[in-house]
Amino acid sequence: MTARVQVPARIARGDVIQVRLLVQHPMETGYQRDDVGNVIPRNTIRTLSCRFDGQEVFRADLSSGVAANPYLQFPLRVSGPGTLAFSWVDDAGVEGTHNQPLEVTG
Amino acid sequence: MTGPIDFTRRAALAGAGGALLAGLPFGSWAQSPLLKPSPIGGTGTSLTDFLTGGTPVRLGRVRLDLPVLAENGNSVPMTVTVDSPMTSGDHVKAIHLVSERNPVRLMASFHLGPWSGKAEVASRVRLAGSQRVFALAQMSDGSFWLGLADVIVTLSACIDES
Numbered sequence: 001m002t003a004r005v006q007v008p009a010r011i012a013r014g015d016v017i018q019v020r021l022l023v024q025h026p027m028e029t030g031y032q033r034d035d036v037g038n039v040i041p042r043n044t045i046r047t048l049s050c051r052f053d054g055q056e057v058f059r060a061d062l063s064s065g066v067a068a069n070p071y072l073q074f075p076l077r078v079s080g081p082g083t084l085a086f087s088w089v090d091d092a093g094v095e096g097t098h099n100q101p102l103e104v105t106g
Numbered sequence: 107m108t109g110p111i112d113f114t115r116r117a118a119l120a121g122a123g124g125a126l127l128a129g130l131p132f133g134s135w136a137q138s139p140l141l142k143p144s145p146i147g148g149t150g151t152s153l154t155d156f157l158t159g160g161t162p163v164r165l166g167r168v169r170l171d172l173p174v175l176a177e178n179g180n181s182v183p184m185t186v187t188v189d190s191p192m193t194s195g196d197h198v199k200a201i202h203l204v205s206e207r208n209p210v211r212l213m214a215s216f217h218l219g220p221w222s223g224k225a226e227v228a229s230r231v232r233l234a235g236s237q238r239v240f241a242l243a244q245m246s247d248g249s250f251w252l253g254l255a256d257v258i259v260t261l262s263a264c265i266d267e268s
Contacts, residue, residue, distance in 0.1 A: 016223030029232070029263075031209065057221050060229075065205055065213030067181035067230040074216065077223030 003086060003098040011078050012106045014102065019050070019058075021072045023096065029064035041091075045070060048088035052076065052102075057084075080104055153211055157202050157242060158250045168201075168253030170241040179233040179263040186241045186253070188225035192218075198225040200244040207237040232263040 008021040023045065029041025042064060050058040058074045076084075084100040107262040154163065169184040188198045197220045216227045225243070233239070241253045 018226075029209075048164055052221075055221070057219070059217040061215040061217075063210045063213055065203070065208050065210050065232050067232050071228075071230050073226075073228035074218070075222045075224045075226055079221075 005084065005086065005098060005100040007084070007100060007102060011102060011104050013078065013080055013104055016075055016077045018073055019076055019084065019100075021048075021050075021074075021098075023048070023070050023072075025069060025086065025090065027062075027066060027070060029066060031064075037067070043091045045088050045090045048072070048086065051085045051087075053082040056086065066067045078102060078104060113253070140216065153204060154242070157204075157212075161250050163242065163250045163252050165252050165254075167251040167258075168241050168243045170239060170253040170255040172215075172239060172255040172257050174256070175258045175260070176233065177260045179235065179259040179261055181227070181230045182233050182257065182259070184214075184231050184239075185228040186243075187224065188243045188251070189237075190225045192220055192222055192224055192243065194220040195246070197222070197246045198243050201225070201227055202229065202242040202244070204240040204242060205231075205233065205237060207240065208234045232240055233257060233259045234261045235259050 001022060003023045008015075008017050011017055024101055025045050026043065027045065028040050028043040030039070033038050034040055044066070045062050047058055047083050048060045048062060048070075057076055060074075061071060081104040082102055084102060086098040086100070087095065089095045113170075167189045169187045171187070172182060176182045184203070186201050186203070188201065190196065190198045192198065198218050200218070201216045203215070205211050205213050213231055214229065218225060218227070231239075236256075236258045238254055238256050243253075244253045245251065
């Protein structure tokens with residue numbers, strides 16, 4: 001599972017930025033069937049969290065009500081340079097992580 | 107069959123609809139049966155009570171932006187904004203997205219804090235048909251605020267086996 005994160009290129013200390021995250025995941029609802037009629041088991045990301053230098057700054061509990069390849073945008077006040085560490089886990093128990101460094105100018 | 111029977115049925119439906127609308131002025135949506143219907147797993151607890159712990163919900167402070175008309179229910183852009191200073195003493199702790207018609211009614215919960223700086227979260231949701239969507243914000247002082255939006259969905263997200 002891969003993810004893409006977008007943060008502003010120029011961040012000043014104390015800025016409130018919008019972090020944008022796109023995770024590649026089918027978010028199977030468990031209500032659909034494949035071509036030969038077998039139920040496709042539910043497989044959605046249950047929990048996704050973002051830590052900034054060890055402190056949790058955002059958490060989302062998701063369900064089948066979130067579109068495939070979940071897109072999330074959330075705010076963060078940047079106190080200084082550091083790393084955004086994303087981690088998530090789905091129904092199949094597969095975990096994913098992604099790290100995004102934050103450069104702070106000024 | 108036409109004539110009196112049809113008329114009677116129509117009148118009855120109109121009467122029922124009117125009574126339903128009359129019983130639900132806008133300000134009382136938080137107390138409306140729509141938010142209190144489906145007990146969770148036979149426990150007798152409504153979804154709202156489950157989220158709020160029985161705390162009364164007030165309408166306001168939460169803005170839920172959804173398109174009025176969504177062509178495809180599989181991916182509908184959604185933005186929730188809560189009116190909050192987001193200080194350590196007064197901030198939004200969580201935002202819950204509740205659907206009226208989806209098989210899984212609690213679509214997502216977002217957890218924020220004073221470090222967020224502002225209370226605005228965006229995502230894309232699945233909607234199983236035209237419905238009213240609710241955003242329930244839990245504040246640091248323990249209060250709950252509600253925002254809602256009506257969406258017409260032309261093509262529902264696949265939820266049944268048809």
